[in-house]
Amino acid sequence: MTTPQQHIGSGFSARSTAEDVLEGIDLTGKVAVVTGGYSGLGLETTRALAAAGARVVVPARRPDTARAALEKIAGTEVDELDLADLDSVRAFADRFLATGRPVDLLIGNAGIMACPETRVGPGWEAQFATNHLGHFALANRLWPALADGGARVVSVSSVGHRRSGIRWDDVHFEHGYDKWAAYGQAKTANVLFAVHLDAVAQGSGVRAFAVHPGGILTPLQRHLAREEMVAAGWVDADGNALSPDFKSPEQGAATQVWAATSPRLDGSGGVYCEDCEVAVPGSGDSPTGVRAHATDPEQAARLWELSARLTGVDAFAV
Numbered sequence: 001m002t003t004p005q006q007h008i009g010s011g012f013s014a015r016s017t018a019e020d021v022l023e024g025i026d027l028t029g030k031v032a033v034v035t036g037g038y039s040g041l042g043l044e045t046t047r048a049l050a051a052a053g054a055r056v057v058v059p060a061r062r063p064d065t066a067r068a069a070l071e072k073i074a075g076t077e078v079d080e081l082d083l084a085d086l087d088s089v090r091a092f093a094d095r096f097l098a099t100g101r102p103v104d105l106l107i108g109n110a111g112i113m114a115c116p117e118t119r120v121g122p123g124w125e126a127q128f129a130t131n132h133l134g135h136f137a138l139a140n141r142l143w144p145a146l147a148d149g150g151a152r153v154v155s156v157s158s159v160g161h162r163r164s165g166i167r168w169d170d171v172h173f174e175h176g177y178d179k180w181a182a183y184g185q186a187k188t189a190n191v192l193f194a195v196h197l198d199a200v201a202q203g204s205g206v207r208a209f210a211v212h213p214g215g216i217l218t219p220l221q222r223h224l225a226r227e228e229m230v231a232a233g234w235v236d237a238d239g240n241a242l243s244p245d246f247k248s249p250e251q252g253a254a255t256q257v258w259a260a261t262s263p264r265l266d267g268s269g270g271v272y273c274e275d276c277e278v279a280v281p282g283s284g285d286s287p288t289g290v291r292a293h294a295t296d297p298e299q300a301a302r303l304w305e306l307s308a309r310l311t312g313v314d315a316f317a318v
């Protein structure tokens, strides 16, 4: 059944933290996989899920850095994963499946933003490949464990999805690169992925959500020059945050943790959430709301087909 994009009165807000949304929720015995769970929002997500009792597996592009970041957080473990390398995705999934554990929560949090034109694998645009195709392959390869756990899958998108729909005629920007359009396309893909996964997986008890975490200063902005962030009104010349709308990392992690665990979302799925709520449709330059190009089921199915063809994996192929 389709869940409408409308507020459900969650009782939480943009200022709620990951710890707030987990109050009274016991995750003992649950297994969570959090990509990028050792930096920025991912680190706070890992910290909160582990504090609530979950075993948190953090597949990392830089395992040593991840181990150092998670050293003091009990209940976590690090493995190796480069989302831009499909062999690495397959190897991680095979190692995980060999443990025989289910996945109760999968949070596709890792991502890159507005990098200079970069090609990975067979010449794929890096933001689409890392943010979307890598997570697509990961979820499909982990499918037996997701189904076993009746998992919630959370695809971390961004309000940046408003910058571009899927560029069906040039998905890899072979005819002119625009770093923000590429981020926008990748973040639209994150939403469409959740829409279609939810449609095909809910019969197996697996539900999927997409989220916008809010605006948070993290290492994600590493590819932006200070001048660009000043011009956008995000920071002053010394790099201090200017907008009162910026969230702390603990607040930024809240929506993905809420989507992964809230009992209020039982029986729901395939929706985009923000500020610990199901979002409403948005348009134009509004900094909130989900754009229609990201929730269209036909485009979601078309993207699934393309992604399956590119990555060579589809857990739902008939």
Ligand SMILES: NC(=O)c1ccc[n+]([C@@H]2O[C@H](COP(=O)([O-])OP(=O)(O)OC[C@H]3O[C@@H](n4cnc5c(N)ncnc54)[C@H](OP(=O)(O)O)[C@@H]3O)[C@@H](O)[C@H]2O)c1
Pocket: 035, 036, 037, 038, 039, 040, 041, 042, 060, 061, 062, 081, 082, 083, 084, 085, 108, 109, 110, 111, 112, 113, 130, 156, 157, 158, 159, 160, 212, 213, 214, 215, 216, 217, 218, 219, 220, 221
């Ligand atoms: N911060 C914001 O304002 C904001 C707003 C909207 C959406 N988001 C989304 O929130 C998510 C988390 O962002 P963040 O702000 O926490 O950024 P972050 O601190 O830079 O964390 C991103 C994580 O992704 C990992 N990663 C990057 N490329 C990877 C690859 N090829 N394979 C595996 N892991 C990879 C990074 O690993 P390394 O550290 O090893 O590079 C890092 O752990 C992203 O999906 C982002 O698009 C953030």
